[in-house]
Amino acid sequence: MLSWPRRHPDEYAAFRDGLLSAVPITIGLVPWGVVTGVAMVSAGLSTFEAAAMSVLVFAGSAQLAVLPLFVARAPLWVMLATGLLVNVRYFIYSAVLAPHFARLSRGWRLLLSYITVDGVFAMFAGRYRPGDGVAAKHWFYLGGSAFVWVVWQLASLAGIFGGALVPRDWSLDFAATLALIALLMPLLFDRAVVAGAVAAGVVSLAGAQLPLNLGVLLAVVAGVGVGMAAASLDGRTRRDA
Numbered sequence: 001m002l003s004w005p006r007r008h009p010d011e012y013a014a015f016r017d018g019l020l021s022a023v024p025i026t027i028g029l030v031p032w033g034v035v036t037g038v039a040m041v042s043a044g045l046s047t048f049e050a051a052a053m054s055v056l057v058f059a060g061s062a063q064l065a066v067l068p069l070f071v072a073r074a075p076l077w078v079m080l081a082t083g084l085l086v087n088v089r090y091f092i093y094s095a096v097l098a099p100h101f102a103r104l105s106r107g108w109r110l111l112l113s114y115i116t117v118d119g120v121f122a123m124f125a126g127r128y129r130p131g132d133g134v135a136a137k138h139w140f141y142l143g144g145s146a147f148v149w150v151v152w153q154l155a156s157l158a159g160i161f162g163g164a165l166v167p168r169d170w171s172l173d174f175a176a177t178l179a180l181i182a183l184l185m186p187l188l189f190d191r192a193v194v195a196g197a198v199a200a201g202v203v204s205l206a207g208a209q210l211p212l213n214l215g216v217l218l219a220v221v222a223g224v225g226v227g228m229a230a231a232s233l234d235g236r237t238r239r240d241a
Contacts (some may be wrong), residue, residue, distance in 0.1 A: 014136035016145030018120075025119035025144075026151040033152045036060045037159020043067040047160055054156040058114065058149065065216050085220040092224075093121050099130035101138055109137065115145035117152075124189045196227025 031105050040050035040063065057063055069079045101109055113215060123144065132214045200223025207215025 010136045011139045014139035015143035018140035022144035024148045030155045032060055033155025035158035036063050036158040039067050041160055043071050045115045050160045059087055085217050095127055115149050117148045120144040141222050191229050192231035195230040196223040199226035
């Protein structure tokens with residue numbers, strides 16, 4: 001069960017601060033959500049199926065990566081592997097967030113894991129440190145993530161029901177790419193992350209023409225592998241220093 005502690009002004013303030021801090025994130029998220037909604041309907045999903053996918057999956061990058069495979073009638077295992085690898089970064093996010101939320105109830109942890117998004121994670125990681133003694137930090141995370149969730153769902157619904165009315169020359173897909181880049185920038189906080197991002201970018205460009213979106217899979221594997229290797233090397237260097 002979700003255990004809600006007795007709320008007090010600090011928790012309300014943290015929730016409000018999280019919500020307000022997430023507002024700039026949603027500016028770039030709206031076109032991305034609209035494009036994802038359009039893509040789901042264009043791939044052959046009904047409006048109900050597309051809306052359900054938006055709520056149940058809640059992972060725009062994975063949705064956009066899997067939809068071309070769905071259209072191409074790729075094997076189910078390829079679609080599952082693509083979704084898993086595109087979202088493998090959440091394993092890293094969970095390792096960073098665990099020290100902050102380990103003492104929360106299981107209900108709280110399930111809720112926060114479902115609504116975790118890249119921009120709020122980056123904002124939270126830059127604001128709080130493990131063991132900092134801030135008791136209401138999970139309310140900050142909830143406020144920011146819940147606001148982004150609502151905006152994403154509304155943007156997706158706009159794409160699902162009204163995407164056909166948007167002129168193609170508006171290039172919303174390019175705006176979505178810019179939004180992804182904007183979300184990436186705050187995460188480039190050390191050499192390991194930079195190394196992983198560069199490796200993923202190079203492999204993605206090199207494999208852009210591969211069938212079944214395999215270039216994306218290879219890019220994710222390369223990025224995670226190089227990032228982990230760089231982090232391990234950095235840790236060994238600090239221990240030897």
